[in-house]
Amino acid sequence: MRYQTIFGNTARLGLVLAMAMAAGPMRAQNQTPANAPPPPSAVKAAGPAAQADANGPGLEVTMTFIQDAMNGQGKIQWSESNKSADKVIDGITVPGLGIQEDYAFEISDAVADPKTCSLSFHSVTSRPDSGSRSAMDGALSFREAASIAVRSQLDIMKEIDHQVDPDNKFRSTISVFPNVYKLTLKMASGKTARTWGTSVHSDGTRIPSDLQPNAIVLSLSDEDLARRLAKAMTHAIELCGGGKDPF
Numbered sequence: 001m002r003y004q005t006i007f008g009n010t011a012r013l014g015l016v017l018a019m020a021m022a023a024g025p026m027r028a029q030n031q032t033p034a035n036a037p038p039p040p041s042a043v044k045a046a047g048p049a050a051q052a053d054a055n056g057p058g059l060e061v062t063m064t065f066i067q068d069a070m071n072g073q074g075k076i077q078w079s080e081s082n083k084s085a086d087k088v089i090d091g092i093t094v095p096g097l098g099i100q101e102d103y104a105f106e107i108s109d110a111v112a113d114p115k116t117c118s119l120s121f122h123s124v125t126s127r128p129d130s131g132s133r134s135a136m137d138g139a140l141s142f143r144e145a146a147s148i149a150v151r152s153q154l155d156i157m158k159e160i161d162h163q164v165d166p167d168n169k170f171r172s173t174i175s176v177f178p179n180v181y182k183l184t185l186k187m188a189s190g191k192t193a194r195t196w197g198t199s200v201h202s203d204g205t206r207i208p209s210d211l212q213p214n215a216i217v218l219s220l221s222d223e224d225l226a227r228r229l230a231k232a233m234t235h236a237i238e239l240c241g242g243g244k245d246p247f
Contacts, residue, residue, distance in 0.1 A: 059239045062232050063112035069229045070110035070121060076221040077104045077128070078180050080157065085171035096170070102129040105180075105219040117142045117240035123218075127202075136197035136209075138216055142240040144191035148230040152223070153180045181226040183218045185233060188242060 056062075083098030103125070110121040118141050126133040154176040161172050187193055192212035199207045220226040237243045 056235055059114040059117075059236065062236050062239065063114040065232045066119065066229065066236060067110050067112040069225060069232070070107050070112075070218075073107060073220060073225070075104060075106040076180065076219065077102070078153070078221075079103070079175075079177050080153065081173075081175050082157065082161065083173050085173070100129075102127060103219075104128055107218065112236075117236070117242075125219075130202040132200060132202045134197065134199040136195050138193060138195045140185065140187065140193035140216060141191075141242075142233070142236045143242045144188050145185055145233075145237045145240075145242045146188040146191075147186045147243065148233045148237075149184045149186070150223075150226045150230050151182055151184075152176070153182055153219075156182060178221065179223075181220045181223050183220055183226050183230055183233075185216045185218075187214050 057065075079100060079102050081098060081100040084096035086096045087094045105126075106124050108122050108124075110119070112119050118139065120137070120139040122135070122137050124133065124135045154174065157174050157176065161174055162168075165172065185193075192214055193216050194210075194212055195216070196210040197208070199209065201207070220229070234243075
């Protein structure tokens with residue numbers, strides 16, 4: 001499909017340029033009078049449509065890619081661990097302290113609407129090792145979004161560990177397997193997204209919530225997919241007029 005080329009590789013660019021150069025002499029042999037009106041196909045679109053053609057794919061193609069990418073991932077699972085180094089005290093080796101947590105995440109029912117520049121989706125985050133589960137719906141407007149960022153969960157955990165233990169006294173070993181990538185969609189200043197749903201704790205306690213966060217975070221299993229989705233969302237923000245202050 002078209003968006004796979006736009007947000008993926010650009011290997012066809014050289015072929016397109018070669019075809020355009022070859023077409024030049026053919027046009028010269030069939031020139032029309034200078035005062036002749038251009039044919040309908042030669043009239044360029046004005047306004048947002050023309051801007052979309054000049055700067056990349058249009059909004060409908062972009063939103064279709066976003067929707068398909070989110071719905072196509074399916075359920076992903078990973079494990080996170082953080083273990084401090086062993087210590088020797090009076091000749092006795094004391095094992096380091098550690099923790100391991102298992103996670104699962106799934107996105108479904110994503111709808112990216114080009115008419116309203118909106119995105120809605122359903123997500124489920126769970127902890128198979130503890131039985132806790134959070135089922136949430138999310139909604140936001142690309143007109144009110146500001147920026148997109150992608151980072152690996154391993155890098156995020158290492159940064160947090162450095163903040164807690166800046167001198168590396170515990171010599172922690174951190175791992176995420178398989179690694180996952182967090183896509184953070186940040187809203188503009190003074191704007192919020194919306195998430196609502198129910199979290200179920202390991203003891204069965206159900207806690208409903210209806211929040212207005214300033215960012216939405218999605219977990220993705222593939223770095224290439226995460227960065228292509230971020231590129232498409234950034235383009236959607238531009239086409240919808242977001243990402244900039246009103247004054």
